[in-house]
Amino acid sequence: MEPVSNSFTVDLRRLGVLRELARRGSLARTADALHLTPSAVSQQLAALAREVGVPLLEKHGRGVRLTGQARILLEHADLMAAQWERARVDLAAWEEGRRGAVTVGAFSSAVNGLLPGAVRALAAHHPDLGLRVVEAGAPDVFTLLDAREIDVAVAVDFAAAPPRTDPRYSRTALLADVLDIALPADHPRAGRDRIPLQDLAADAWIVGDAGSCCGAVTRSVCAANGFTPDIRHAVDDWTALAALVESGLGVALVPRLVQPLHRPGLVLRRPAGPPPVRHVFAAVRAGSGADPAQAAVLDALRTAAAEAAGPTPAGP
Incomplete structure (x- = not known):
């Protein structure tokens, strides 16, 4: 050498x-x-x-x-x-009143629960700025961010995401997305307002892939409550998961970003004690935070997150 x-x-x-x-x-x-x-x-x-x-x-x-x-x-x-x-930001800022588009990469439930609100906020305050969306979860969304195929990544804080101290990214906290328990309407505990998760340790569970954010969060939440879930069905699509719960094939944890699920045979109940949450954040490449277009999109995401935070779970 x-x-x-x-x-x-x-x-x-x-x-x-x-x-x-x-x-x-x-x-x-x-x-x-x-x-x-x-x-x-x-x-x-x-x-x-x-x-x-x-x-x-x-x-x-x-x-x-x-x-x-x-x-x-x-x-x-x-x-x-x-x-x-x-x-790049300094050069972009030279052009006043810039037009253009920002590409956001986000996991599926953020696409459903956050991006529509962000689009409305941008339309109200930045009508000349377009928003493009790519569905991707961690770690792939950060590969896209590094490759400049997207400008903003929306992700959940879990093992597949970079640590908060990663110098490559500047992070913006968006919301703590609470998870509720999804039960069949005829489940013996469906009449309770709050259910200790330990009471469901013997139930069949419907859980996403371990590499997905919700699959990982469900497993860790159950472990923190002293049991390993008996996973009978592995489903990453929320509509399919709701259908399986309604059919009586198991119970699940469902984030509020994807609610309401609108299925007559399914109920959502709050876990007893401190609610399980997944922390949703946005990330941009370090050094790009002053980009006026990216700043506008981050503001719109914060507005959408504030609107989405804390809906009350619905019954049957």
């Missing part, structure tokens, strides 16, 4: 590949996320290593892992990405 030069140049796109590898942990998963082949990812990283003159990968079992030099380079890559965002 050539020694580090005082005048080396770096392809920012290759830095993006390195950042994605740090997120995904393997060449294969990085290739899938970037729609490349593993060989192309390896070539990009080998070229980047030649550019900076230090090894970036080392063998680890059957795969590879980042070297210490690679992690140092990533720290600088985050700072460079943020500075480029600031430069």
Whole structure:
């Protein structure tokens, strides 16, 4: 490997590949996320290593892992990405009265529960600004954000999302989305206003995939209440989940962002004690927060979140 030069140049796109590898942990998963082949990812990283003159990968079992030099380079890559965002914002702000569109990536229930309100708020206050929507959950929504395929990511704080201290993003808290219990109308506990979750430990449960935000939150909430749910059905679509609950095939936790579900054979009840919640936030690339269009969209999302927060669950 050539020694580090005082005048080396770096392809920012290759830095993006390195950042994605740090997120995904393997060449294969990085290739899938970037729609490349593993060989192309390896070539990009080998070229980047030649550019900076230090090894970036080392063998680890059957795969590879980042070297210490690679992690140092990533720290600088985050700072460079943020500075480029600031430069882009400064150039965009030069044009007064700018028109355009902001692309938002959001998980499915945020698309249903937040984006319509945000569109109404933008129409009222920023009629010349368009909003485009892409449905995506973590971690994919952050890959899209890094690749500039979207401008704002709306996500839930759980294991697949970046930590709050991640320097690549600037976060805006939107709402604490309360989860209620969905029961068949003829369930023995359906007549109660509040139900201890422990009382449902022996029931069949309908839960989303463990990699999804609600699937992960349901599992963690049940664990915090002292039991592992007996998952009989794995469903990520809320309409399908409601239909299964109504049919008597199990119980579920349902976030208020997707309510009301309007099914006559289903009731929603509050859990006893502190309500389980999932924390919804918006993120933009670090350094881009002063972009007037993105700021307008974040304001609209906050307005929509305030409208969506805390609806009272409906009965049958």
